[in-house]
Amino acid sequence: VTVERPGPAAAAVEAADGIRVVGARENNLKDVSLTIPKNKITVFTGVSGSGKSSIVFDTIGVEAQRQLNGTFPAFIRNQLPKYERPQADAIENLTAPVVVDQKPVGGNARSTVGTMTDIYSVIRALFARHGSPTDGLVSTYSFNDPKGMCPECDGLGQAVRADPDLMFDKAKSLNEGAILLPNYGVGSADWQLYANSGRLDPDKPLKDYTAEEWELFTRGSGFKVQLNVKSGSYKTNYEGVIDRFTRLGVKRDLSTVSERTREQIQRFISEGTCSACDGARLNPAALATKIDGRNIADWSRMQISDLIQVLGAIDDPVATPIAEAARTALARVEAIGLGYLSLDRATATLSGGESQRLKLVRHLGSTLTGMTYIFDEPSVGLHPRDVGRLNTLLRALRDQGNTVIVVEHDPDVIQIADHVVDVGPKAGAHGGEIVFEGDVAGLRAAETLTGEGLRRAVRGKETYREPTGALAITGASLHNLKNVSVDVPTGVLTAVTGVAGSGKSSLIAEVFVKAHPETIFVDQSAIAASSRSTPATYLGLMDPIRNLFAKATGAAAGLFSFNSEGACEECQGRGVIITELAYMDPVTTHCDVCDGRRFKDAVLEHKLRGKSIADVLELSAEDAVAFFTEAPLRRKLRPLVEVGLDYLSLGQPLSTLSGGERQRIKLATQLGRTGGVYVLDEPTTGLHMSDIDTLLALLDGLVDKGNTVVLIEHNLDVVQQADWVIDLGPDGGKAGGEIVFTGTPRDLLNSAESLTGEYLRRYRA
Ligand code: ADP
Ligand code: ADP
Numbered sequence: 001v002t003v004e005r006p007g008p009a010a011a012a013v014e015a016a017d018g019i020r021v022v023g024a025r026e027n028n029l030k031d032v033s034l035t036i037p038k039n040k041i042t043v044f045t046g047v048s049g050s051g052k053s054s055i056v057f058d059t060i061g062v063e064a065q066r067q068l069n070g071t072f073p074a075f076i077r078n079q080l081p082k083y084e085r086p087q088a089d090a091i092e093n094l095t096a097p098v099v100v101d102q103k104p105v106g107g108n109a110r111s112t113v114g115t116m117t118d119i120y121s122v123i124r125a126l127f128a129r130h131g132s133p134t135d136g137l138v139s140t141y142s143f144n145d146p147k148g149m150c151p152e153c154d155g156l157g158q159a160v161r162a163d164p165d166l167m168f169d170k171a172k173s174l175n176e177g178a179i180l181l182p183n184y185g186v187g188s189a190d191w192q193l194y195a196n197s198g199r200l201d202p203d204k205p206l207k208d209y210t211a212e213e214w215e216l217f218t219r220g221s222g223f224k225v226q227l228n229v230k231s232g233s234y235k236t237n238y239e240g241v242i243d244r245f246t247r248l249g250v251k252r253d254l255s256t257v258s259e260r261t262r263e264q265i266q267r268f269i270s271e272g273t274c275s276a277c278d279g280a281r282l283n284p285a286a287l288a289t290k291i292d293g294r295n296i297a298d299w300s301r302m303q304i305s306d307l308i309q310v311l312g313a314i315d316d317p318v319a320t321p322i323a324e325a326a327r328t329a330l331a332r333v334e335a336i337g338l339g340y341l342s343l344d345r346a347t348a349t350l351s352g353g354e355s356q357r358l359k360l361v362r363h364l365g366s367t368l369t370g371m372t373y374i375f376d377e378p379s380v381g382l383h384p385r386d387v388g389r390l391n392t393l394l395r396a397l398r399d400q401g402n403t404v405i406v407v408e409h410d411p412d413v414i415q416i417a418d419h420v421v422d423v424g425p426k427a428g429a430h431g432g433e434i435v436f437e438g439d440v441a442g443l444r445a446a447e448t449l450t451g452e453g454l455r456r457a458v459r460g461k462e463t464y465r466e467p468t469g470a471l472a473i474t475g476a477s478l479h480n481l482k483n484v485s486v487d488v489p490t491g492v493l494t495a496v497t498g499v500a501g502s503g504k505s506s507l508i509a510e511v512f513v514k515a516h517p518e519t520i521f522v523d524q525s526a527i528a529a530s531s532r533s534t535p536a537t538y539l540g541l542m543d544p545i546r547n548l549f550a551k552a553t554g555a556a557a558g559l560f561s562f563n564s565e566g567a568c569e570e571c572q573g574r575g576v577i578i579t580e581l582a583y584m585d586p587v588t589t590h591c592d593v594c595d596g597r598r599f600k601d602a603v604l605e606h607k608l609r610g611k612s613i614a615d616v617l618e619l620s621a622e623d624a625v626a627f628f629t630e631a632p633l634r635r636k637l638r639p640l641v642e643v644g645l646d647y648l649s650l651g652q653p654l655s656t657l658s659g660g661e662r663q664r665i666k667l668a669t670q671l672g673r674t675g676g677v678y679v680l681d682e683p684t685t686g687l688h689m690s691d692i693d694t695l696l697a698l699l700d701g702l703v704d705k706g707n708t709v710v711l712i713e714h715n716l717d718v719v720q721q722a723d724w725v726i727d728l729g730p731d732g733g734k735a736g737g738e739i740v741f742t743g744t745p746r747d748l749l750n751s752a753e754s755l756t757g758e759y760l761r762r763y764r765a
C-alpha cells in the first residue's frame, strides 16, 4: 500500500482555513493528523472498522460539541452532557457542529413526523386562522395540549381497553363458564349479576346472542339483580361486564394492586386504536373544524406528497401565506425522498435511514451558516434513484456556507466530494491511518482498497441457482401493500428491491417473517443487552476463558469476571463512571483507577500465556483466534471472523457498535444451520466495497449449505449477485405496494417497468 499524502488537493487547502486535527489517537487511530477544508464537502471512506467514525464522530464531533458547551455560562453548562476531551494533541478551528446520525428519533409516543419537523404547528396555525373564528386558539389543535387532546387516550391515539376476544370463550354459555375473568367463575356473585339478570339465557352460548343481548351483556345498565351469597341475598345494580371490568380493572390505578392481580388483569387488556377518537388523538371540538371537508386529523393522515397538492388549492388571503409556509417545509420532506410518509406517523416507527433524513430536513430550513454538518452514511435505505436527491441537499448545505463531513461507502455519494479522506489500510489494529487525501479523481487512482473498489469492473453472474421450492406470501395488505401474493423461492439468494417506502420491509420483515415463524430475521436493531455486554459475553466466550485462566493460574474462575469479584471497585467493572442526570442522557467518564480496564490490579497479575484477562479482552477476534489453541473457543470465535468482524475486540461494549456491526454480530450467532430461512435488512450498511465481497461469500456459503437467504437491499453489486429478484414499486407509499418484477437479475435488466432495472442498466453501462 502506497501512502499518498499530502495529495495535491490537500496541499492546496489553506492550513489556516481548515479544521485541523493533530495527533489523534481515539480507538485505533495512530497519531492521525489532517486538515479538513471549510465550506466544502469532505467524504471519509475506508473499510468497516478502519477508523472513520473515530476521526469524524469521536474526535471532531465530540471536541466541537465540547467547545460549544464551553461557551455557555456555568449554570447552563452544568445541565449539558459532559464530553471528555478526545485523545489528540490538538483539534483547532472548529465551527458549531450538527451531528445528523442514524439513531432512531425516539420512542416517545407523542412524537410524530409532524411534531418533529414542526410542520404540524404550521398546519395548526392554518386551522386556527382558516377555521371558524370562535376557535382561534392554536393549541386547541394540539394533541399534546390538554385543551386539544382526546380525553380518553390523552392524545396518544392508542388506548388500553378490555379486550372481548380475551375476556370470553364465546362458544360457551354462562353456565359453562364463558366469562374467563378471574372472580367471575360459575356461581360467584359477579357471575350471578349476568346469570340471574333474567334477561340473558344462561344456557345460550355467547356466540348465539342477538345484538341486543350482546349490548346488554357487555354495556347494559338501569335495573337491579338479586344475588345469593353465603351470608344471605341482596339486590344490586346491573352493570355490563365490559363496563364493569373497565371500571374495576382497566381504569384502576394498577400501581396500587399486587403484582399477581396486575398480571391477572393484564391478561384481558390489549392496546389498540382509541375508540373515542379513532386514533385521531384530538377531542371532538378540535375535530369539528374542517377545511375543504377535512379535519386536521384527516390532513395528518394524508401522504405528504398529496398534502402538498391540497395545500396548493387553498385560496384565501389570510390562509394562503401559512399554507405556502407549510408547502415549502413539506416540499423539503418530499425532496429527500420521504413524500410517502404522513404527518401523523409516529417517529418511533421510522427506520434509521428515514430518521436521519428527517433530521436533515430540520436543518434545511435553517438560515444559520458557518456550521459543521456531520453525516453517518446518509445513503442508507436509499434506492439509487434517490441518491441524486440526497446529493442535491448535501450540496445545498455546503452552498449555504457550511462545512459538510460525510462518512460514506456509496460511490455515487463519494463522487460529489470536494475533498476525500481515505482511512485504512485495513480495519482495527491494521487501520487507523490516513492512506489517501485529495480529490475524487486522485482517489480513483490511489493504491488503496477504496481506490481499487472504485476501479473494479462491474461483474454480473453467469449462472443462477435453481430454487428447491417456494414459500408463499398470499394477499398481503399491511400498510401500503396492495393484496400482494408472491412466492419466495427456497434454496437460493433472493434480493427484494424497490425505492424507499415501496413496501419492502412491510412485505418481508413483517408479513413474510410472521407467516413463516421458523425464519431467522437478522436486523440492525439494538441488542437487548446490559451495558456490560461485549462480543465475548454475547458469543458465550467468557465462561471458557475464565476457566482457562483458573486452570492456568490456580485462582478461582470468578475472579476473572468484571461482573463480580474481579471488578474494579471504583467503576464496578464498567471501565467508565456513569453519572445519571435528571432529564438528560447519562454522562460517561473514564475510570482512572483501572484506566478503563475494568479489573482490580490484583486480578491482572494472573496471566495466561503472558496475557492478563484485560489483555485478552483487548484482543481483536482475529488475534484471539491465533492466541487460543483450544478448539471449542476457536469454534466460537470463527463466526466473528466469517461475518467480517475480525477487527472487533472481544471486550468492546456492544453499545458502541454501529447498526451494521450489530447486524453482523447477530448473524455470527446464527451461522452453521442448514435448511433455515435467513432474512436480512440491508446487510451492506456500513460496509465498504471490499467488505461486500466477504459478506457475499458468507451468504453464498449459507445458501450452498441448503439455506434460503432473503435480503432487502439497494446495493446493485449485491442485487446482481442474487439468484432471484423481487422488485416492489413502482414508487413509494400509495404509489407503491405492488410487485413490479420477479425474476433473475439478467431478466431485470430487460424490465421496462422496474426502476431498479433502469438503475442496474445505468450501473452496468
Ligand atoms: P469505522 O467508522 O471506519 O467503521 P471505527 O472508527 O468505528 O471504524 O472503529 C475503528 C476501530 O476502533 C475498530 O477496531 C473498532 O472496533 C474500534 N472501536 C470503535 N469504537 C470503540 C469503542 N467505543 N471502544 C473500543 N473500541 C472501539
Ligand atoms: P420500504 O421498506 O420499501 O422502505 P416500508 O415497508 O417501510 O417500505 O413502507 C411502505 C409504506 O408503509 C410506506 O408508505 C410507509 O410510510 C408505510 N409504513 C411503514 N411502516 C409503517 C408503520 N409502522 N405505520 C404506518 N405506516 C407504515
Ligand code: ZN
Pocket (backbone or CB within 6 Å): 150, 151, 152, 153, 154, 155, 156, 157, 158, 274, 275, 276, 277, 278, 279, 280, 281, 282
Ligand atoms: Zn383518543
Ligand code: ZN
Pocket (backbone or CB within 6 Å): 568, 569, 570, 571, 572, 573, 574, 575, 576, 591, 592, 593, 594, 595, 596, 597, 598, 599
Ligand atoms: Zn475502574
